[in-house]
Amino acid sequence: SEGNTLINFNMPRLPKSRLAFYFLCFLCASTNPSCAQHKVDVVVYPGSELLSTVHLLSDSAPIERSTYRMEVLKYFAPYKNDPAVQKARRLPYINCDFPVRLSWAFYDYPNLKLSQPETLVGYENFRQNKAQIQDYFAACLGFYQRSHFQEFYEAHRQEYQEWIASFNRNLNESGLLKDLDDFYGFVPSKKIIITLGAMNCGTYAVPDMSVINPYFKNTMVLMIAYSSIIREKESDTLEPSFFSPIWASQLLWHEMGHAYLNDLFAEYKDAIDSLGPIAARDTAGGQDTVVRQYSAGMGWLAWFNENVTQAITSYLRIKTGKMDRDAELKRLTVNTFSIHVPELIDIIEKNYPDRFRYRDFRDFFPILLREFRLRCEKK
Numbered sequence: 001s002e003g004n005t006l007i008n009f010n011m012p013r014l015p016k017s018r019l020a021f022y023f024l025c026f027l028c029a030s031t032n033p034s035c036a037q038h039k040v041d042v043v044v045y046p047g048s049e050l051l052s053t054v055h056l057l058s059d060s061a062p063i064e065r066s067t068y069r070m071e072v073l074k075y076f077a078p079y080k081n082d083p084a085v086q087k088a089r090r091l092p093y094i095n096c097d098f099p100v101r102l103s104w105a106f107y108d109y110p111n112l113k114l115s116q117p118e119t120l121v122g123y124e125n126f127r128q129n130k131a132q133i134q135d136y137f138a139a140c141l142g143f144y145q146r147s148h149f150q151e152f153y154e155a156h157r158q159e160y161q162e163w164i165a166s167f168n169r170n171l172n173e174s175g176l177l178k179d180l181d182d183f184y185g186f187v188p189s190k191k192i193i194i195t196l197g198a199m200n201c202g203t204y205a206v207p208d209m210s211v212i213n214p215y216f217k218n219t220m221v222l223m224i225a226y227s228s229i230i231r232e233k234e235s236d237t238l239e240p241s242f243f244s245p246i247w248a249s250q251l252l253w254h255e256m257g258h259a260y261l262n263d264l265f266a267e268y269k270d271a272i273d274s275l276g277p278i279a280a281r282d283t284a285g286g287q288d289t290v291v292r293q294y295s296a297g298m299g300w301l302a303w304f305n306e307n308v309t310q311a312i313t314s315y316l317r318i319k320t321g322k323m324d325r326d327a328e329l330k331r332l333t334v335n336t337f338s339i340h341v342p343e344l345i346d347i348i349e350k351n352y353p354d355r356f357r358y359r360d361f362r363d364f365f366p367i368l369l370r371e372f373r374l375r376c377e378k379k
Contacts, residue, residue, distance in 0.1 A: 040177070040256075042167055044160040045195040046153055047106030048223065051099065052199040053149070054140055058088035062096055064227040065234040068159070068198045075152050084143035087136045092127040096202025097223070099123070099133060104206070106141065107215050110150045114141045115213040121206070122298075159239075163196050167224065167242035174245040176252050179320055180260075183312065185360030188259040190220040194252075198240040200225035205255040207262045222255040224248075249322045250313060257309035264365050265305050271369055276300035278376045279340070306337065308368070311344035318345075340372075347371045 053072055055061035057080050063069060079085065088094070098120075105117045116134045124130070143149070171177050181187075190208075203225045209216040227234065228251050229244045242248070265272060279300075314332065317323040323331075332338045347368055358364040 040171075040192045040194055042164045042171075042194045042196065044163060044197075045103065045193075046109040046112065046149075047103040048100055048195055048197055048200070049153065050106060050112075050140060050144055050149060051103045052197060054082075054084050054088050054143055055094060055100070056199060057082070057085045060089050060091070061094040062201045063199045064201050064225065064230070065236045066198055066226065066230075066238055066240045067236065068156075068240055070236050071156070072152075072199070076147055079143065079147045082143050082146060084136070084139035087139045091132070091136065092129075093123070096200065096225070096227075097204040098126070098128075099136075100197070100200060100223070101204060101206060102133070102137075102212055104209055104216060104221060105137060105213050106144075107213060109153075112141060112144050112150075114138065115215060117212050119211055121211065160196075163198065163240055163242050167194070167196055167248070169243045170245055170248040170252065174249070176245070176249055179316055180253055180256060183316060183361065184260045185358075186260070186362060188220070188256075189263055190218050190259055192220050192222065192256060192259055194222045194224055196224050196226070196242055198226045201227040203228040203251050203255060205258045207258050220259045222252075224251055224255075246322055249317055249320075253313040253316055254309055257312055258305070260361070261305060261309060264362060265301060268365065268369060269301065271366070272301055272304055275304065275369065275373055275376070278373060279304075304340070307340040308344060310338050311341045311348065314341060315345050315348050343375055344368070344372065347375075 052063065053076055056063045056069065056072055057076055091099075101121060101123075102117050105115050106112055107115065114137055116137065118130070120128050120130055120133060200223060202223070204223050206212065206221045209219040209221050224242065226240050226242065229242050229247055230238070230240075231247070310332070314323075314328050318325045318328050329342060332341050351367060351371065352358065352361070352364050358367075
């Protein structure tokens with residue numbers, strides 16, 4: 001029929017050697033997920049753009065500068081005092097990822113719907129009130145309709161495609177996904193969606209999006225913020241571009257690392273929990289105080305997850321030449337959030353490169369925990 005692709009079943013007979021080759025490729029892909037490179041979707045999510053727009057109009061949230069920011073201000077100027085904008089001004093706390101982190105509560109574009117979040121994913125500790133956020137989100141849904149937000153989004157589709165194309169260069173030309181797949185050797189259990197935010201000032205990961213919206217089952221979302229790409233060069237005269245292999249490697253490898261590691265951390269939770277008191281005994285350089293302070297705030301499991309994820313990220317950045325070793329390690333020393341990273345890198349370098357011993361990183365993970373325990377006990 002018209003518009004359908006016709007498939008020719010009268011295929012030429014192939015040599016047996018080539019048939020054998022194709023069979024081996026099929027067998028590899030069907031029995032060993034690590035044979036195939038993991039795929040991700042890269043999007044510009046309407047819900048995130050909606051909240052960022054309201055936050056910009058409210059003058060109460062950090063927003064990254066660019067030509068796109070100026071376009072948003074110009075288009076939505078008549079809605080500067082919309083009820084949603086006024087409610088944003090009354091929120092007790094807005095930072096670089098909250099409440100945009102919850103923006104996937106909005107779904108089913110273009111007929112946008114709202115699944116009111118039943119959790120604030122940890123931001124209850126920052127004077128947030130769930131009822132206030134739900135009321136605010138309902139107002140934002142009204143803003144979407146009142147401001148004809150869909151028209152703005154559709155008018156900028158070409159610009160969004162250019163952002164996506166620029167970010168995809170990091171994945172294709174620089175091989176960032178291949179390097180990650182080669183290291184871990186397996187495919188994460190969740191679907192991964194990367195959303196790009198030109199107005200966002202913080203990159204983050206939501207490992208289980210169904211916690212925010214049941215509509216997105218078995219999905220992990222990564223926000224790649226333009227601010228993390230452009231860094232100190234932001235300007236209202238620059239069009240957003242997300243091509244930057246040096247910083248994209250940090251953002252992508254770290255945030256996607258959570259997709260690979262979260263199931264492992266759940267599986268080995270008891271063993272990791274038992275490491276907390278041992279690691280906190282390390283008083284060299286005042287680490288005892290730092291570890292206790294940070295792990296108490298976010299929990300030891302999450303704290304150690306961040307350190308392992310960053311250790312793998314830094315290891316790959318050094319190995320692939322994205323960053324000089326000394327420069328990468330020096331960069332980490334200014335961040336007490338990464339206290340365990342240097343020794344974790346050392347454990348990986350000394351043990352994991354011998355891939356003949358391990359099927360993939362899942363096989364190596366208990367070895368990593370054992371070696372980390374031994375090093376902590378010796379201090």
